[in-house]
Amino acid sequence: MATKTIFKRIIDKEIPAQLVYEDDRCLAFRDVNPQAPVHVLVIPRQEIQSLAHAADGDAPLLGHLLSAVRTVAKKLDLAQGYRVVINCGPDGGQTVDHLHLHVLGGRRLEWPPG
Numbered sequence: 599m600a601t602k603t604i605f606k607r608i609i610d611k612e613i614p615a616q617l618v619y620e621d622d623r624c625l626a627f628r629d630v631n632p633q634a635p636v637h638v639l640v641i642p643r644q645e646i647q648s649l650a651h652a653a654d655g656d657a658p659l660l661g662h663l664l665s666a667v668r669t670v671a672k673k674l675d676l677a678q679g680y681r682v683v684i685n686c687g688p689d690g691g692q693t694v695d696h697l698h699l700h701v702l703g704g705r706r707l708e709w710p711p712g
């Protein structure tokens with residue numbers, strides 16, 4: 599069997615995470631290496647390697663993840679705005695092979711990213 603990703607281990611509660619939100623399809627927790635005052639990761643419970651690996655039938659789940667981002671942003675008072683990032687594959691800078699959405703906020707963010 600393939601080795602579990604670190605995020606699958608968080609889903610399975612094998613390692614701790616600072617949860618900020620969870621429901622039957624996803625969870626959101628603080629990034630261990632925050633790049634902004636607020637840096638949260640939203641991940642599906644379903645194991646999807648990356649956005650590129652999502653199937654057309656996953657569209658409702660992908661929409662749900664964006665809804666969860668909005669819930670997290672409200673919960674963490676990101677009324678001034680925030681950024682949602684999905685790194686996909688090696689060129690996209692993805693380092694954990696489990697689809698995740700970064701939610702960054704709490705300061706004015708630069709554009710474009712590096």
Ligand code: AMP
Pocket residue numbers: 604615627628629630631632639684685691692693694695
């Ligand atoms: P990416 O580079 O888009 O794949 O993002 C992976 C993110 O996961 C990075 O921002 C890491 O800091 C974060 N990360 C790795 N391990 C953990 C962990 N155990 N708990 C929370 N965040 C993590």
